Amino acid sequence: MGVSVVSEGLVIQSHKGPYAVSFAGDLLRDPACLLQGEPHFLVDATVARLYAHPLERILAHPNLILIEAKEENKSLQSIIPVFEQLVGNKVRRNHVLVAIGGGIVQDITCFIASTLLRGLPWRFVPTTLLSQADSCIGSKSSINLGDAKNILGTFNPPQQIFVNPGFLDTLDSREIRSGVGEIIKVHAIDGAASFDRLAADFDRLFADRDLLGKYIRSALLIKQRFIEEDEFDQGIRNIFNYGHSFGHAIESATDYAVPHGIAVTMGMDMANHVATARGLLPASHFARMHSTLRMNYGDFSATPIPLASLLSALMKDKKNTSTRLGLILPVGESAAIQRVEVPPDGAFHEQCKSFLGELGA
Numbered sequence: 545m546g547v548s549v550v551s552e553g554l555v556i557q558s559h560k561g562p563y564a565v566s567f568a569g570d571l572l573r574d575p576a577c578l579l580q581g582e583p584h585f586l587v588d589a590t591v592a593r594l595y596a597h598p599l600e601r602i603l604a605h606p607n608l609i610l611i612e613a614k615e616e617n618k619s620l621q622s623i624i625p626v627f628e629q630l631v632g633n634k635v636r637r638n639h640v641l642v643a644i645g646g647g648i649v650q651d652i653t654c655f656i657a658s659t660l661l662r663g664l665p666w667r668f669v670p671t672t673l674l675s676q677a678d679s680c681i682g683s684k685s686s687i688n689l690g691d692a693k694n695i696l697g698t699f700n701p702p703q704q705i706f707v708n709p710g711f712l713d714t715l716d717s718r719e720i721r722s723g724v725g726e727i728i729k730v731h732a733i734d735g736a737a738s739f740d741r742l743a744a745d746f747d748r749l750f751a752d753r754d755l756l757g758k759y760i761r762s763a764l765l766i767k768q769r770f771i772e773e774d775e776f777d778q779g780i781r782n783i784f785n786y787g788h789s790f791g792h793a794i795e796s797a798t799d800y801a802v803p804h805g806i807a808v809t810m811g812m813d814m815a816n817h818v819a820t821a822r823g824l825l826p827a828s829h830f831a832r833m834h835s836t837l838r839m840n841y842g843d844f845s846a847t848p849i850p851l852a853s854l855l856s857a858l859m860k861d862k863k864n865t866s867t868r869l870g871l872i873l874p875v876g877e878s879a880a881i882q883r884v885e886v887p888p889d890g891a892f893h894e895q896c897k898s899f900l901g902e903l904g905a
């Protein structure tokens with residue numbers, strides 16, 4: 545029997561050589577491939593609880609570290625005990641770190657793999673939609689410092705990624721919507737036709753697992769084009785920050801009450817609003833995307849977002865210059881996503897304020 549297109553793996557090129565994304569549907573029945581070599585497992589504590597039976601050989605392994613996937617645990621201070629445990633377990637350069645979890649466990653493992661013993665190989669089993677459809681490829685690790693999100697980091701791809709959509713069965717709807725937010729972003733970057741196709745399928749994404757699987761793969765394929773061209777985020781890859789300056793600021797201003805991909809969905813709507821208000825984008829483009837974006841973040845539209853906290857978080861964004869905000873906005877008739885420098889002046893404050901005013905309305 546031929547391999548279906550949805551389960552066909554990808555090979556991503558990186559500065560460390562090619563690495564494979566396998567759609568490993570039988571991983572939960574037989575996780576033996578993860579036990580090869582000298583592994584040290586960093587496992588999301590919730591995933592360990594929910595998948596205790598299929599992962600029992602991994603959870604019984606002496607080199608097991610459980611991580612509570614909370615944003616505050618993704619900080620320099622909080623990961624020191626993880627470094628200490630690995631050193632206590634006598635990790636060596638020929639060993640391999642194996643991350644099983646979502647973006648938080650990924651970021652922690654990737655950062656440790658980049659720095660401990662000046663570099664260790666690592667493998668990744670993404671268990672959230674966001675990590676399966678987006679963050680698993682692209683090499684980045686991101687660690688928070690105080691209230692500055694993702695300000696510490698490295699570029700260090702895993703050796704191999706095993707995507708098993710079976711993990712999505714236990715994700716709650718907010719985490720599914722969070723992943724859908726990043727899938728929307730990637731398709732919006734691909735262009736209006738890609739976004740419109742996704743928008744037409746939007747309702748079915750939540751009920752049809754095969755369809756969602758197709759969009760996981762298509763999101764990875766679109767992202768692959770950009771990260772292979774600009775792995776180190778020096779140029780074209782910057783546009784993947786669409787929705788992220790505002791999204792990170794929303795996460796920070798709400799104390800992470802809004803999950804990452806949902807904050808990014810709101811962030812895209814806000815970027816479109818600001819671009820329209822500044823005369824950079826036809827209002828019809830804002831309207832075209834607004835209803836789909838709003839459907840995805842609707843449950844969080846009443847979450848209070850204090851303007852002052854949002855603006856203060858925006859000022860700390862790592863894409864800023866010393867005097868101007870470096871925003872990623874859609875521009876022109878084709879709504880091309882690009883970097884635009886904006887002074888953080890009264891007009892900009894008013895544009896943010898009017899978006900927040902309409903959000904809760």
Ligand SMILES: NC(=O)c1ccc[n+]([C@@H]2O[C@H](COP(=O)([O-])OP(=O)(O)OC[C@H]3O[C@@H](n4cnc5c(N)ncnc54)[C@H](O)[C@@H]3O)[C@@H](O)[C@H]2O)c1
Nearest residue numbers: 590613646647648649671672674675679684711714715804
């Ligand atoms: N490095 C990158 O390229 C990159 C890209 C995007 C986002 N991120 C980071 O990823 C983080 C968000 O990651 P995320 O959205 O993948 O989720 P997460 O790691 O924050 O996990 C979200 C919640 O889902 C739980 N969970 C994980 N897998 C589960 C499963 N299969 N069933 C039930 N519950 C499960 C976790 O325990 C947690 O409670 C943010 O810190 C963000 O900054 C990193």
